[in-house]
Amino acid sequence: MDPITNPYAPGAGSQPPELAGRNDVLERTRITLARVKQGRPAKSFMLVGLRGVGKTVLLNRIQEIAEEAGYRAALVETPEGKSLPEVLLPSLRRILLQLDSKEKVNEVVKRSLMVLKGFANTLKITVGEVEIGLGIDPAHGVADSGDLEADLPDLLEAVGRAAKARDTAVALIIDEVQYVAEAEFSALIMAVHRISQKQLPVVVIGAGLPQLVGLAGKSKSYAERLFDYPQIGALAPTDAQAALIEPARREGVLYEPDAVDEAVRVTNGYPYFLQEWGYHSWNAAIHSPITRNDVAQATQTALASLDESFFRVRFDRLTPREKAYLFAMAGLGSGPHRSGDIASRLNVAVESIAPVRSSLIKKGMVFSPAHGDTAFTVPMFDEYLARQQHLKP
Ligand SMILES: Nc1ncnc2c1ncn2[C@@H]1O[C@H](COP(=O)(O)OP(=O)(O)O)[C@@H](O)[C@H]1O
Numbered sequence: 001m002d003p004i005t006n007p008y009a010p011g012a013g014s015q016p017p018e019l020a021g022r023n024d025v026l027e028r029t030r031i032t033l034a035r036v037k038q039g040r041p042a043k044s045f046m047l048v049g050l051r052g053v054g055k056t057v058l059l060n061r062i063q064e065i066a067e068e069a070g071y072r073a074a075l076v077e078t079p080e081g082k083s084l085p086e087v088l089l090p091s092l093r094r095i096l097l098q099l100d101s102k103e104k105v106n107e108v109v110k111r112s113l114m115v116l117k118g119f120a121n122t123l124k125i126t127v128g129e130v131e132i133g134l135g136i137d138p139a140h141g142v143a144d145s146g147d148l149e150a151d152l153p154d155l156l157e158a159v160g161r162a163a164k165a166r167d168t169a170v171a172l173i174i175d176e177v178q179y180v181a182e183a184e185f186s187a188l189i190m191a192v193h194r195i196s197q198k199q200l201p202v203v204v205i206g207a208g209l210p211q212l213v214g215l216a217g218k219s220k221s222y223a224e225r226l227f228d229y230p231q232i233g234a235l236a237p238t239d240a241q242a243a244l245i246e247p248a249r250r251e252g253v254l255y256e257p258d259a260v261d262e263a264v265r266v267t268n269g270y271p272y273f274l275q276e277w278g279y280h281s282w283n284a285a286i287h288s289p290i291t292r293n294d295v296a297q298a299t300q301t302a303l304a305s306l307d308e309s310f311f312r313v314r315f316d317r318l319t320p321r322e323k324a325y326l327f328a329m330a331g332l333g334s335g336p337h338r339s340g341d342i343a344s345r346l347n348v349a350v351e352s353i354a355p356v357r358s359s360l361i362k363k364g365m366v367f368s369p370a371h372g373d374t375a376f377t378v379p380m381f382d383e384y385l386a387r388q389q390h391l392k393p
């Protein structure tokens with residue numbers, strides 16, 4: 001059928017034509033935001049799930065919901081190798097400048113900008129130096145000790161006071177939290193703790209791979225008190241069906257029932273795969289309804305396309321030893337796998353490959369669902385590697 005009207009949206013962070021099966025999270029978001037805005041205690045949350053389950057898409061939706069609820073919201077992503085303050089500062093600066101309205105000068109907002117400047121100076125981060133610089137001196141003695149666990153709470157408290165002075169609230173939404181360094185995550189937890197103690201209208205919502213849960217380290221007990229970690233996973237069968245059927249129906253296109261069943265079966269209900277199968281089934285079909293045969297044909301093209309993009313992107317950045325580790329895991333099946341089993345498949349001692357496992361966890365390729373177990377962070381990655389024997393180091 002006409003590829004121009006193809007409604008499906010495979011791609012990292014691509015807004016799906018139908019956001020299926022996520023009402024619980026969205027409802028929880030609305031409640032949390034409303035409570036925080038009213039200065040009531042609320043447990044915030046970090047969405048936890050494998051790659052391609054729809055975490056980024058949810059965070060985008062959460063940002064919209066926050067803005068609809070009258071929040072100033074910022075959505076940031078923590079890329080590998082960039083510090084959390086560097087990532088947060090430009091957004092915090094933008095929010096404070098928005099609060100700093102020219103007509104109604106507010107001393108609390110001014111003061112927050114000074115705190116932000118002191119914080120940035122201390123960390124030697126330049127964020128729009130020129131704009132913050134105009135008439136604003138850095139504050140002294142607040143958020144400028146050089147110890148992030150003291151300074152980030154000071155900074156978020158200042159932001160919270162500014163928001164409160166302007167009768168609004170601030171949502172900081174952070175994606176790919178698993179790449180935040182442990183010390184920075186700990187500082188973030190302390191900052192959220194401070195805000196909640198002072199009942200300031202600031203909420204931090206995050207998302208990331210399962211390893212983010214282990215980041216809390218020594219601030220673990222705070223983290224557990226302040227955050228829930230809702231699991232975002234594959235869609236339940238009826239939601240997976242809706243994710244395929246609804247977008248087509250809006251274009252006047254139907255599916256044969258066994259075509260949908262087949263697509264849900266091969267994708268296991270994983271959102272990214274559903275988009276990919278929907279997209280390729282649409283293009284394979286000559287006319288409505290989309291048949292089981294069209295889906296079977298799509299399986300070929302969808303897999304080829306996933307192998308070139310979704311599966312491949314991060315694999316290319318691994319060292320030969322890391323690749324060998326993953327091939328050994330894949331050889332054992334979908335997992336999770338015991339470290340001992342992976343080691344024996346590689347014919348080496350467990351201790352000798354522990355560093356490789358750690359670096360794979362840091363790079364977001366695998367995680368540890370239970371002590372001594374290792375699993376892929378990408379669904380069906382074992383099958384991908386089975387198809388890619390030529391990439392074996
Ligand atoms: N609830 C959903 N229903 C249907 N498709 C979805 C849903 N959530 C995400 N998707 C699709 O899945 C793909 C991956 O979404 P993304 O948010 O990038 O996942 P993640 O951030 O967890 O890796 C995108 O193509 C998106 O359109």
Ligand SMILES: [Mg+2]
Nearest residue numbers: 013055056057
């Ligand atoms: Mg994402």
